[in-house]
Amino acid sequence: MTAPRTLYDKIWDDHVAHEAEDGTCRLYIDRHLVHEVTSPQAFEGLRIAGRKVRAPEKTVAVPDHNVPTDPARLAGIKDEQSRIQVEALRRNAEEFGIELYDIDDDRQGIVHIVGPEQGWTQPGMTIVCGDSHTATHGAFGALAHGIGTSEVEHVLATQTLIQKKSKNMLVEVDGDLAPGVTAKDITLSIIGRTGTAGGTGHVIEYAGSAIRNLTMEGRMTVCNMAIEGGARAGLIAPDEKTIDYVKGRPHAPKGGQWELAVTYWNTLQSDEGAHYDQTVRMDAAEIPPVVTWGTSPEDVLPITGKVPDPESFEGGKIEAARRSLDYMGLTPGQKLNEIEIDTVFIGSCTNGRIEDLREVAKIMEGRRVREGLRAMIVPGSGLVRLQAEEEGIAQRLQDAGFEWRMAGCSMCLGMNPDQLSPGERCASTSNRNFEGRQGYKGRTHLMSPAMAAAAAVTGRLTDVRDLM
Amino acid sequence: MEKFTKLTGVAAPMPLVNIDTDMIIPKQFLKTIKRTGLGANLFDEMRFDRDGNEIEDFVLNHPAYREARILVAGDNFGCGSSREHAPWALLDFGIRCVISTSFADIFYNNCFKNGILPIKLPKEQVDALMEDAERGSNARMTVDLDKQTVTGSDGAVYGFEIDPFRKHCLLNGLDDIGLTVETAATSIDTYEARTAEQRPWH
Numbered sequence: 001m002t003a004p005r006t007l008y009d010k011i012w013d014d015h016v017a018h019e020a021e022d023g024t025c026r027l028y029i030d031r032h033l034v035h036e037v038t039s040p041q042a043f044e045g046l047r048i049a050g051r052k053v054r055a056p057e058k059t060v061a062v063p064d065h066n067v068p069t070d071p072a073r074l075a076g077i078k079d080e081q082s083r084i085q086v087e088a089l090r091r092n093a094e095e096f097g098i099e100l101y102d103i104d105d106d107r108q109g110i111v112h113i114v115g116p117e118q119g120w121t122q123p124g125m126t127i128v129c130g131d132s133h134t135a136t137h138g139a140f141g142a143l144a145h146g147i148g149t150s151e152v153e154h155v156l157a158t159q160t161l162i163q164k165k166s167k168n169m170l171v172e173v174d175g176d177l178a179p180g181v182t183a184k185d186i187t188l189s190i191i192g193r194t195g196t197a198g199g200t201g202h203v204i205e206y207a208g209s210a211i212r213n214l215t216m217e218g219r220m221t222v223c224n225m226a227i228e229g230g231a232r233a234g235l236i237a238p239d240e241k242t243i244d245y246v247k248g249r250p251h252a253p254k255g256g257q258w259e260l261a262v263t264y265w266n267t268l269q270s271d272e273g274a275h276y277d278q279t280v281r282m283d284a285a286e287i288p289p290v291v292t293w294g295t296s297p298e299d300v301l302p303i304t305g306k307v308p309d310p311e312s313f314e315g316g317k318i319e320a321a322r323r324s325l326d327y328m329g330l331t332p333g334q335k336l337n338e339i340e341i342d343t344v345f346i347g348s349c350t351n352g353r354i355e356d357l358r359e360v361a362k363i364m365e366g367r368r369v370r371e372g373l374r375a376m377i378v379p380g381s382g383l384v385r386l387q388a389e390e391e392g393i394a395q396r397l398q399d400a401g402f403e404w405r406m407a408g409c410s411m412c413l414g415m416n417p418d419q420l421s422p423g424e425r426c427a428s429t430s431n432r433n434f435e436g437r438q439g440y441k442g443r444t445h446l447m448s449p450a451m452a453a454a455a456a457v458t459g460r461l462t463d464v465r466d467l468m
Numbered sequence: 469m470e471k472f473t474k475l476t477g478v479a480a481p482m483p484l485v486n487i488d489t490d491m492i493i494p495k496q497f498l499k500t501i502k503r504t505g506l507g508a509n510l511f512d513e514m515r516f517d518r519d520g521n522e523i524e525d526f527v528l529n530h531p532a533y534r535e536a537r538i539l540v541a542g543d544n545f546g547c548g549s550s551r552e553h554a555p556w557a558l559l560d561f562g563i564r565c566v567i568s569t570s571f572a573d574i575f576y577n578n579c580f581k582n583g584i585l586p587i588k589l590p591k592e593q594v595d596a597l598m599e600d601a602e603r604g605s606n607a608r609m610t611v612d613l614d615k616q617t618v619t620g621s622d623g624a625v626y627g628f629e630i631d632p633f634r635k636h637c638l639l640n641g642l643d644d645i646g647l648t649v650e651t652a653a654t655s656i657d658t659y660e661a662r663t664a665e666q667r668p669w670h
Contacts, residue, residue: 018655026652028659030670040501048504049469051645058670088501125670150644157645160656253669261669 004271006168007237008203011143015126017160026160030125033111034061036089038130042153043092054159056097060120063089064110066415067103069378069405074104109381109407112136112349117381119249123238123265128155133349133431135226139219141238141268167277169202169231173210175284180465183218184351184448187225189287192300194280199231202278205270206236210284216245217355224350225431228297237269289464291336292433292446294324303463307334327435328443336461343426344375344456346449348412351429352380354387356449361393363453363467369401370459376403378410414439427455470583471641475564476610477537480527481601485542489554489575506553507560532604540594540601541568546575555582565611569594580634581643585613587628613639
């Protein structure tokens with residue numbers, strides 16, 4: 001009998017195409033997602049070496065990072081370098097026979113929203129992309145992580161990745177979430193607890209009843225930020241919800257293969273007694289709505305809290321916290337719910353899905369964006385945008401004072417025209433609050449879509465429970 | 469990556485020490501989506517004036533050295549910024565080998581990723597080859613990687629050292645992709661065939 005294995009062990013074992021004597025493996029890659037920023041030199045590398053894409057049918061391309069979200073983009077991208085990169089992606093996809101969702105295609109959007117939406121993402125697969133938030137796809141029980149440009153080229157050419165196995169980490173969240181608490185609060189609270197290096201060298205498996213009870217959208221939010229916790233990949237075992245989500249999508253298995261696939265997917269759970277190198281347990285009932293106060297995703301506190309005193313930390317974190325507070329323009333002891341904001345950003349691969357927009361619409365019911373605030377909603381894909389329009393959400397949110405944009409990464413990373421100005425403070429549903437991330441000297445507070453909506457109403461960081 | 473076995477060609481002398489990567493390829497040419505095409509801007513600010521006219525004195529503008537395949541350069545070649553655009557520009561121009569007494573670490577590593585052979589030789593040997601290179605287009609040198617030798621136009625032979633693994637990769641044109649193809653191609657084929665049966669929807 002074989003030893004009990006974790007979900008990660010099982011997916012790993014099923015994908016080792018070659019193992020060298022020193023333990024270095026060529027891990028077979030089932031799906032390769034490509035975007036415009038990290039791929040041009042990789043395709044160029046193939047061209048110089050006279051190589052082909054080994055499995056174009058397992059590769060999909062979509063521009064997302066530097067595309068403007070203004071509808072005027074359809075007349076042409078103004079920024080020359082961005083335009084050149086998007087054009088290069090278009091040309092490369094055509095030359096190498098890769099399916100592309102171009103900027104005028106309703107299926108275009110953030111690569112990590114598009115993959116699941118189109119059924120490219122399936123349980124038990126290995127999925128890579130030249131982007132660290134590839135971890136998102138782990139919500140389906142797929143082993144998914146970001147890679148660099150040389151590795152993009154390696155995968156394009158060989159459909160494998162040179163890898164050594166990571167360690168297993170279990171994060172178990174049991175119990176029921178309190179009203180107003182969402183998947184984003186779970187994932188931020190985990191990072192607040194374990195730190196941004198807590199998952200280094202590990203693949204995290206998220207388990208427990210609170211994770212089971214999340215929708216697929218919520219699970220994607222949790223796995224998306226595995227990388228902010230230091231883990232390259234996060235995993236959630238597939239179940240009925242996963243299978244229901246995948247069923248009928250354009251690239252999902254069809255006919256007799258569907259039954260075969262479901263049978264296999266049902267084996268993708270960690271065995272009883274499987275070994276984890278690290279285990280973290282959390283009680284869902286104790287998780288409050290949270291926000292970040294600093295410039296690291298681990299700087300997480302309940303919205304009812306106060307800006308911490310740097311002296312309350314230890315070691316190098318004291319200096320880091322000082323620098324954060326200086327950058328963020330905050331003083332120790334200040335109440336978090338009194339921090340005034342200038343901007344609200346709703347979108348990103350963390351929270352740009354239909355459920356996130358519904359959540360915002362619910363909070364905004366009968367309310368308006370506070371006068372003077374800049375508030376934007378950037379659907380994660382053209383299809384999310386269309387669905388929100390069909391459901392009437394788009395109109396209601398525009399009536400409430402939000403800008404309604406085209407799909408893309410937008411203000412999550414400021415590579416496109418959507419950026420913060422120096423000193424501008426943003427309630428953001430994105431994933432990173434690093435210095436300069438959303439724009440030079442911009443100030444980011446990470447939170448859930450519901451919390452961002454609450455902030456839009458009051459003009460300050462706000463406990464969403466006060467509006468429920 | 470193109471194999472490097474034996475190279476015979478004109479060597480251009482650049483006795484200047486500390487030639488940095490900003491000189492090799494200035495920053496305004498980094499806004500590219502390509503690794504190719506940078507040869508036109510190799511040593512741009514040394515090679516052209518502000519109006520884009522060739523600066524006559526610069527070695528690569530001499531008729532004798534326009535087709536140079538080898539550079540013989542002063543100490544500490546390739547220092548400064550880590551930009552891989554530097555070896556990309558050299559390669560695109562046609563330079564496959566640089567000979568010097570010493571190289572900056574990052575540049576040295578970047579060369580091997582791009583099929584360029586950097587050769588370290590003692591000062592007196594570099595000086596001798598520099599003198600040889602200054603004779604112009606009649607001074608063709610031969611670099612033999614397998615034998616680890618540089619042969620000057622007068623027949624003088626100089627041996628050089630190189631890490632065996634790097635030598636193996638260059639001789640066979642192996643980058644990571646090349647290595648995977650060399651060591652694991654059959655395994656990948658087998659894996660794909662097996663998976664096509666077990667998980668045909670993949």
